[in-house]
Amino acid sequence: MKLSGYHVLNPLIRAKELELLRSDFFEKLLEAADIEEVGELLKSTNYGSLIQPGFEHTFNKAMDKEQANLFDWLVEIAPEKEVVWVYTMRFTFHNLKVLTKGEKLEQDLDHLFVPDGFYSIQQLKEVIRSGESEQLPTEIVASVQEVLAYLQESAILQGIDVIYDRHFLQTQRAVGERLEYPELLSEITHFIDLTNIILLVRGLYQKRSHGFMHSVLSDAGDIPKEELLEFVGGELPAFKEFLRNSVYRDELSAILQEEILDPAALERFKDNYLTDLYQTAQTQAFGPLPLLAFMNAKEVERKNLQLIVTAKRSEIAKERIRERMRNAYDL
Missing domain, CATH: 1.10.132.50 (ATP synthase (C/AC39) subunit, domain 3)
Incomplete structure (x- = not known):
């Protein structure tokens, strides 16, 4: 934790905020x-x-x-630097997905690469081909190794997304704990919880199996994964009742009144909810x-x-x- 190190950066950020569109x-x-x-x-x-x-x-x-x-x-x-990676990490794992699929399918998917500020396309391609890297974080290497092991047994490309998505959330939690900022870790766990909720809603509509949902849901959030898995194979009203009694009940109240839980609406809610959490940063001079x-x-x-x-x-x-x-x- 380098709380005092932000006394120079945050005034620059405040100045940049003035350029934001209202x-x-x-x-x-x-x-x-x-x-x-x-x-x-x-x-x-x-x-x-x-x-x-x-x-x-x-x-x-x-x-x-x-x-x-x-x-x-x-x-x-x-x-x-890891504070920035907390946010750009989603692009790191997006890149791992598309480049792994490109390697597997022998297709050039380089045009789908999104710069994340940290890892070049060459670095990611090298770890995907070899399964080893001394330059990349151990979390990235571990995720690639699991994907490569999976591809030795299966040709179903969806598994690539499932593994990388799970590692993405695990890495978010691990980095949040390393940085030791309670407010940041709270934001990360809220992000993971809401992602799990959306995944479960999609799984209920698609009639996904318990085994599949066990592989896609993350255990890095505050809502225990085991509690969420209890709703797999059940009906949506039961899960809606669970949400009405969760810590997100007030924020989700309008959505829960709808007969159908729209995953796209839940995605917008997640983005807006996290934006509201970040609004508290307006009063912080440090951190x-x-x-x-x-x-x-x-x-x-x-x-x-x-x-x-x-x-x-x-x-x-x-x-x-x-x-x-x-x-x-x-x-």
Whole structure:
């Protein structure tokens, strides 16, 4: 724990927060008559340099490059690099998935690689081919070794996702415990719990077996995995009742009133819930939460902008766009 090391970083983060787009600006984008008006509005923002004729066809790639540059900058200035990796780790494990499948299928899937600020495509390909690495964290090497062992016995590609997803959540918990920030570990365990809830809801709809759910659910959250497994093979109303008595009952109350639990709605709830948790970082002068809150805000902003630009280009109604958006980070 390097609490005092953030006294230099956090003022920089506060300054960067002033560039974030607010909810009222996103409302203007939603109300825009067409993609051209969206472009005109964005010219006055930090994304103005990306707005050229036909920007709607290159916007997503440009935003991905912006994200990569942000990660590189944060890794350079952060007093604890692992704090940044807590957030970018999702891209590390995404890369492991696509590169492992590319190796297995003998296909070039390099275009699906997402820079995470830490590990190059060459480093990940090498550990996937050899199962060994002295440069990568032991958690990554262990996950690759389990996947390679699995592929010796099975050709079902879904197993690759299952193993890497489980290791991702385990690694989140392990890094959170190493860093020793109670607020950060709380955010991580909430993330794992909500991910498990979504996985179980999907499993109930898909009639997944107990064995399958045992392999996909993580035991790194605060809700015991054994309690969740008791609902496998059962009916959705029983699990909804369990959620009504969980620590998430207040936040989930509106969703639980619906007859159908929509996994997509639960994903949006998870993103918004974590954004609300990060909002507490606004009052903190020290520690890693302002950094993570900023990274979360930039990711929400990126998702919302890419959604709006893509949807406006396709002339999708604003009501349909709004229901898919995440809550913006407002100061």
